[in-house]
Amino acid sequence: MTFIPSIIDESNKILLKKYGPPSPELLITDQKSIVIAFVDTETTGIDRTNDHIIEIAIKLVKFEAISGKILNIKGSYESFNDPKEDISKDITLLTGINNNMVDGEYIDWVQVHDLLEDADLIVAHNAGFDRAFLDRFSNISKKKIWACSVFDIDWLNRGFSSSKQELLCYWHGFYFDAHRAMNDVDALIHLLTYDLKNFDRALLELIENSKKSEYVIFADNFKFDPVKKDIVKGNKYRWDSNSKVWYKRVKVDELAKEKDWLTAAIYDQTFEGRAEKIEPIDKYKL
Secondary structure, three states: OOOOHHHEOOOOOEOOEEOOOOOOOOOOOOOOEEEEEEEEEEEOOOOOOOOOEEEEEEEEEEEEOOOOOEEEEEEEEEEEOOOOOOOOHHHHHHHOOOHHHHOOOOOOHHHHHHHHHOOOEEEEOOHHHHHHHHHOOOHHHHHOOEEEOOOOOOOOOOOOOOOOHHHHHHHOOEEOOOOOHHHHHHHHHHHHOOOOOOOOOHHHHHHHHHOOOEEEEEOOOOOOOHHHHHHHHHOOOEEEOOOOEEEEEEEHHHHHHHHHHHHHHHOOOOOOOEEEEEOHHHOOOO
16 A cells, blocks of 8 residues: 555655644534544553553544534543553553553543543544453443444555555555554544545545445364464454454354365365354444
8 A cells, every 4th residue: 555645745755744633624514424533542552451551541522424524522531540560661652651550540430421421432542452341341442333343444446555554544644642542532533534545534424334234254174284273364264362263253244264264274175164243233342
């Protein structure tokens, strides 16, 4: 993927800008609206069952549903959280968050619940990660539909070879101080509301896909083979370290084709995996 043409000047230099927090684009509309809670967490590690939140950020935004334009910012909340254990050097290097910054801090879950309660949809970049941490503490989170800006947007179709948030932001012409919760939230809002030539806003695609069921295919009974492992990984299967299985999310109309592919790739003529239908309310749950 190259940078979008509008950020390349006449001398072929790339122009990157540091953006500010999102702001309203419309003062009033007679169209339907949708309220979305954008969420990001920074944590002590990637174990969604045992690691702890060290920072959380939520921004509640009201959009015109037909255009994806921002009507207003309804509220926000951010907080450090003391994990009651030392933050590793690697996490501090990644996030800039150290033990002194979180000492004695805690999340006000009442404020979190109030924001999530008002949301029609909760959005995160890699929602399966953030949802797992919020669902541990919030019954409101468990009852809401979540959408993922990694999986619910076809970035490749839009011309981007990676769904990594930092890269997508660079390719769209802006940068931010990554891996701090509210910075990540604001950057995601900016990314999803960016007006890209020949495409609707990515936010609209995400909203539409959030309404759809999907299937998760699990490559059960996969006898380890380093070559086949690379083939499976190359077809966008992910490794679930808890269940020790490769899996992939697919759309309903992609299921039969994907089962045929997996059968040919790793099984001997007969599909030995498993496919589970996931309703919208259950997407991205642990």
